[in-house]
Amino acid sequence: MAEETTKKCAHPACICTVPKDKKYCSQYCEDAGKSMEISCNCGHSGCSVNG
Numbered sequence: 529m530a531e532e533t534t535k536k537c538a539h540p541a542c543i544c545t546v547p548k549d550k551k552y553c554s555q556y557c558e559d560a561g562k563s564m565e566i567s568c569n570c571g572h573s574g575c576s577v578n579g
């Protein structure tokens with residue numbers, strides 16, 4: 529089990545988990561993380577306001 533090697537995406541509005549050596553779950557979050565986004569559109573299931 530490798531759950532200890534994951535953490536939450538650095539995007540404030542994103543609930544995805546990412547590998548310990550990565551900061552964002554996706555390119556979307558990497559771009560959005562530079563600005564103050566209030567919602568996440570990374571597209572991962574369970575993580576967007578659109579469901």
Ligand SMILES: [Zn+2]
Nearest residue numbers: 542568570575
């Ligand atoms: Zn997300």
Ligand SMILES: [Zn+2]
Nearest residue numbers: 537542553557
């Ligand atoms: Zn993310």
